[in-house]
Amino acid sequence: MTKTEALRRRTFLGFIASVPAAVLPPLAFAADPEIGFDDLYGSVGVLGLTFSDTVKALNGKGVTMSGFMAPPLKAEAAFFVLTEIPMSICPFCSSDSDWPDNIVVVYLDQAQTFVQPGTRISVSGTLEVGTWTDPETGFVSRLRLRNARYWSV
Secondary structure, three states: OOHHHHHHHHHHHHHHHHOOHHHOOOHHHOOOOEOOHHHOEEEEEOOEEEEOHHHHHHOOOEEEEEEEEOOOOOOEEEEEEEEOOOOOOOOOOOOHHHOOOOEEEEEEEEEEEOOOOOOEEEEEEEEEEEEEEOOOOOOEEEEEEEEEEEEEO
16 A cells, blocks of 8 residues: 555545434444335234235344434433434334334334434334333333334435
8 A cells, every 4th residue: 555545545534434423324334234214014804904924024123214203202202213214203103013113112222312204214123022111101002113223325
């Protein structure tokens, strides 16, 4: 490597190190498969929504999804609801029997301030499949992303 190439590399690496982490997509999740809202459910039957084979296979694995952040209950929290389309109200449900097919609960790795409604974001985290009730909020979910991070697209 020439001195010029080494200097360019050091300058670039110094620039990357100076950029706040919130601005950059998480590099650790770069290899995670991307799934869309259409990939979540296989069918709707008399017993409700059934998970797709794709989602069942990815349970417990890292994934990336894109969508919109539903308006949160408070300005800073460690979770939010990812929706397929922008929403003006948060789509909280009382049970999983009326769970919409176009939302996923996102549990962040730490509390954060949220983006403005209508901002498209990408989220990476560990997919968790199955009904679960959050003991802190009482919110019932069927799909979750755990230890997640998000960034504006």
